[in-house]
Amino acid sequence: MSSNNKRCSSGISPTTQIQSPGSSKQGSTLPRSKTCGFTNTTSLKSKSERLQPLVTNKNSQLNNEILLDDIDKLPPAMVNELCLHARGLVTIPNLSQFSKLQMLDLSCNNLIRIENLRNLSNLRELKLYGNKIERIENLECLNQLQILQLQYNEIQSIGSGLVYLTRLQSLRIDSNKLSVIRSDEVLKLAQLKTLDISDCSIENVEFINTLSSITELRACHCYLKTLPNQFRNLRYLIDLDLSNNELINITPLKSLSSLRVLHLANNHIQDIQILSSLVHLNELDLNNNQINLIPNTFDKLIDLQYLNLSNNRINSWDDINVIRCMNSLFILNVDGNPFLSQVENSVEKLLEYCPSLEIINDVSLQNDDSTTIQSTSNEQLINIDNELREVDQSLEKSIAEVQAQFDMILSDLQKLNTLNNDSKQDKELMVKNSTESNVSNKKSKYRLFQALTFGEENYQNSDQGINNG
Known part of the structure; x- marks a missing residue:
């Protein structure tokens, strides 16, 4: 091989x-929430x-x-x-x-x-x-x-190879021998949404100005030292990964108002004040930089759920005081900072600062409360079992009542059926008797008619006999 x-x-x-022919692909999404994790x-x-x-x-x-x-x-x-x-x-x-x-x-x-x-x-x-x-x-x-x-x-250069791909939406060209990407090489990619240029020897990303529709950019493990002002034009950018570079100044990022995910780990960043303007951030990774405090203006990041500040230079608990106001935060990593050594139980104190936390320094707090959770769960199961028994008894009683009513209705129907049958028989008998009576009357009338007719004929015959005599 x-x-x-x-x-x-x-x-x-x-x-x-x-x-x-009618089948079509559905784009996948990458949800980040409490239910599915990051x-x-x-x-x-x-x-x-x-x-x-x-x-x-x-x-x-x-x-x-x-x-x-x-x-x-x-x-x-x-x-x-x-x-x-x-x-x-x-x-x-x-x-x-x-x-x-x-x-x-x-x-x-x-x-x-x-x-x-x-x-x-x-x-x-x-x-x-x-x-x-x-x-x-x-x-x-x-x-x-x-x-x-x-x-x-x-690949060492893009050249004119992408000029005709005007409908391209996703381009992965990471882990190549690229050192420069010129604006004219990607000028025609007006519909591009996702671009990955990671693991290349690229020192600047000024070409990004031509990709105004981009929503996801990955440029980690490059040689970026500065960011161009053109970043302010990326108003649709949602996911940005600039980790493992040599960045110090991140000011050009302050206008990325749509940004949800930002990864800046393993750089040389000291000042993160400008990130307070990214009010829609959900996920922020600043691991292994040179940060010495969390600015108080971070209280504007009301949607922030994940914050990684591990392996930085935060020296005092007062320097993270703002997390008391960050009620959406549930994953926090500040491991490797000097201030943690000032108290015996840093996890407990962090939880006092921010009660919404569920994971601190990669440790789930649910493990500490497992006994209480298990006890609560058993008690709830017992209560549910008792309630089910009551429901079963009530159902059995209701079913018995319904069965009794059904039997009564069935009995009444049988009686009605019997009465209907008797009535029908009586009616048939009356019809039969009436018919027989009519036949008998007809016969009697016929006999009477015959008798009268016979009598009249005899009377006429006797008159004729007298006259002849």
């Missing part, structure tokens, strides 16, 4: 993913972790492990995603038949050049990380591309 493949810790095999930032992850392939849409109708020789056997019109991760590729195979392709993963191979992508005009996501690519080239036909991953290559 090549050195590039060793850096890629993922064992994902090459796959194809075929989707229905996410690890790029600066805290190892290189192997950062090489993990991003998860793509799993709602595919077919997911087959393929060999390179089998590519031609795939139905091109149905293939939306193709993964050739860690296949030892030296060149990109001819994929021109896959004109419907939207995601292509060529990560962790031995590729030197970007080529054979000319007909993939529908491509939305391209993964080329963990190769040996030296230049960004031959991407001019990918004008629908939204995600491009080029981290862990040997």
Whole structure:
């Protein structure tokens, strides 16, 4: 296995993913709250972790492990995603038949050049990380591309390689040999939201002025000594990581009113007064700097939930007095500061200062109250059990009453049914008797009629006999 493949810790095999035409990807979010905790930032992850392939849409109708020789056997019109991760590729195979392709993963191979992508005009996501690519080239036909991953290559400059990617939203070019990024090289990336240039020998980020739509910027482990005034134009920036640099003055950050997450660990920062203007901050990491106090103006940071000031130079408890007013704070790390040695139980005193704290110096306070919590939980369970028993008894009583009422109603229905049957029989009998009576009357009338008729005939016959005599 090549050195590039060793850096890629993922064992994902090459796959194809075929989707229905109507399927679409949903962007993931990274929530930071009390319920889910804070996410690890790029600066805290190892290189192997950062090489993990991003998860793509799993709602595919077919997911087959393929060999390179089998590519031609795939139905091109149905293939939306193709993964050739860690296949030892030296060149990109001819994929021109896959004109419907939207995601292509060529990560962790031995590729030197970007080529054979000319007909993939529908491509939305391209993964080329963990190769040996030296230049960004031959991407001019990918004008629908939204995600491009080029981290862990040997790229020395961007050049004109990104000029045609006007719809690009996410660019990872970290861990390369970049030393300079010019404004004209990224000028066309007007829709770019996420940019990672970490682990590069970049000394300034003045190009950032051209990326006014950016929401997430990672530039940790660079050689940044100053920040340009152009930062004030990044009004949509939400997540900023400038850790592991050589920063002293952070004044240009004061206008980033939308910022939620700020990482400035491992710099040379002393004055953090200007951060008081970032009133929407949720997460602030200032670990391992040269800070000697928390400004009283930090009481404006009413949304701050996570504050890391470990390994700084805070000498007095009075210098952190402002945390008494920070009611949203629930994670605080001030470990490695001189003032903690002034009291025997620093955790208890910090909790007195800020009762909302749940984690202090990476120690969860819930562990100290485990006995009380367990006792409270048992008592609550007993109360719930008693209440359930009362409910069961009440239900049994109610069910018995309902059953008795049901039996009474059933009995009444049976009686009504019997009465209805008797009434019906009486009615039928009356109808029968009436019918019989009518028949009898008709017969009597007929007999009377016959008798009368017979009598009249006899009377006429007798009169005729007298006359003849």
